[in-house]
Amino acid sequence: MSLSEEKCRRLICYPECTDEEAENRVLELRQLEIDSICFTGQKRVLNIPVLGKGCVGLVVVAFRGREKVALKIRRTDANRSTMQHEAEMLRRANEVDVGPRLLGASDNFLVMEYIEGFLLPEWLGSTEGGDTRKTLSLILRRVLEQVWRLDMGGLDHGELSNASKHIIVAEDKVPYLVDFETASVSRRVSNVTSLCQYLFVGGKISHLIRAKLGFDIEELIGALRIYKAVRSRRNFEAILRKCRI
Numbered sequence: 001m002s003l004s005e006e007k008c009r010r011l012i013c014y015p016e017c018t019d020e021e022a023e024n025r026v027l028e029l030r031q032l033e034i035d036s037i038c039f040t041g042q043k044r045v046l047n048i049p050v051l052g053k054g055c056v057g058l059v060v061v062a063f064r065g066r067e068k069v070a071l072k073i074r075r076t077d078a079n080r081s082t083m084q085h086e087a088e089m090l091r092r093a094n095e096v097d098v099g100p101r102l103l104g105a106s107d108n109f110l111v112m113e114y115i116e117g118f119l120l121p122e123w124l125g126s127t128e129g130g131d132t133r134k135t136l137s138l139i140l141r142r143v144l145e146q147v148w149r150l151d152m153g154g155l156d157h158g159e160l161s162n163a164s165k166h167i168i169v170a171e172d173k174v175p176y177l178v179d180f181e182t183a184s185v186s187r188r189v190s191n192v193t194s195l196c197q198y199l200f201v202g203g204k205i206s207h208l209i210r211a212k213l214g215f216d217i218e219e220l221i222g223a224l225r226i227y228k229a230v231r232s233r234r235n236f237e238a239i240l241r242k243c244r245i
Contacts, residue, residue, distance in 0.1 A: 003029055008037050011048055012108075014058060016076045025108055032104045032111050033064045034071060052165075056080060056181050061114065069103060072110040082107040089155065089183035096149040099177050115178070117170040120163070121205050133212055135173060137245040140199065140209070143167055143175040144245075147191035148236050150177075158182035160194040164204065192236060193228050196220070200243060215244045 002008065009022040012029070038061040041051040045058055051070065052059035056078045062071035074083050087105035090112070094102055104111035118126065124136075150157060159166055159182055168176045200206050200220055210217065220242040227235040 002036055003034070007039075007046075007048060010046055011037070011050075011058065011060070012073050013076055014045055014073070021076065028106045028108055029071075032106060032109060034062050034069075034109075034111065035064065037062045037071065038068075054179075054181075056086075057083070057110075062111070064103070064111065068114045070100065070112045070114045072112065074108040083110050086110060086181045086183070089180040089185075092153065092155050092185065093150065093177070093180055093183070096153045096155075098146045098150055099180065115168045115170055115176050117168045117176075119165060120167040120169055120175070123169040124205055124208055136209070136212055139169060139173055139175050140243070141240060141245045142173075143177070144192065144195065144240065144243075146175070146177055147195050148233075150191045151189045151231055154185050154189060155191075156184050156187050156189040157191050157194075158184060158187075160191055161197055162203065163195055163198045189231075190228075192231075192239065193224050196224055196239060196243075213244050215242060 003012075003026045009026070010017050012025045013022050039049050040061050041049045043050050043053045045053055050058050050060050055075075057075055058073045060071050060073065062069050072083065072086075074080075083105060084107065087102060087110055090099050090102045090110070093099040100113040100115050102110065102112055117123070147157070147160065157166070157177065157180065159179065166177060166179050168178055170176060197203065198206070199209055200215075201217065220239065223235070223239045223242045227239055
């Protein structure tokens with residue numbers, strides 16, 4: 001849908017739209033080379049389908065020329081004045097090959113690589129997710145390698161203890177960490193331990209994963225404690241062995 005359409009203008013200024021703000025935001029989008037927005041997704045805002053909705057922003061599919069991208073829109077009632085912090089955190093994550101590629105940013109928008117796939121809990125509950133232990137092990141190892149790199153880079157994601165909405169499994173079995181709006185480089189990193197807590201110990205899908213992998217949870221908890229004390233590659237690989245991945 002064209003950026004000049006009323007439905008589009010209301011969405012990019014959600015929830016409080018004024019003509020002035022809409023015009024300013026349309027200009028921002030054109031400077032980011034965004035041509036149109038596609039209304040699709042499982043969430044709804046103003047009865048419009050979107051990919052995601054949070055306290056800070058909405059995520060929609062957009063087009064930059066012929067390129068399909070993910071566009072994050074800062075809500076007008078967000079508790080932050082710009083998207084620049086999240087853009088910088090995603091940029092840093094990209095430096096260690098984590099997250100969707102950041103393609104552009106302004107005060108009110110992030111333009112990112114569009115990842116086609118399913119959130120991890122949805123994938124795990126699907127026919128494909130229940131396919132083989134080998135596939136599950138591959139995906140979990142890949143995502144844990146990503147959070148290890150974040151730990152080593154000093155970037156804490158901040159929301160991995162409940163990662164239900166923060167891991168997308170793409171069609172090629174590659175997992176992507178998303179949503180770096182609360183990430184920080186100033187607090188102590190806990191990406192590996194937080195994600196392991198969600199995946200293997202106390203998260204909503206942990207019992208499903210434990211059933212598929214068949215590891216000893218007490219041994220894993222012991223390995224996590226050692227890693228928390230000393231974040232070394234050796235201690236990280238011990239976690240992988242205890243998870244049997």
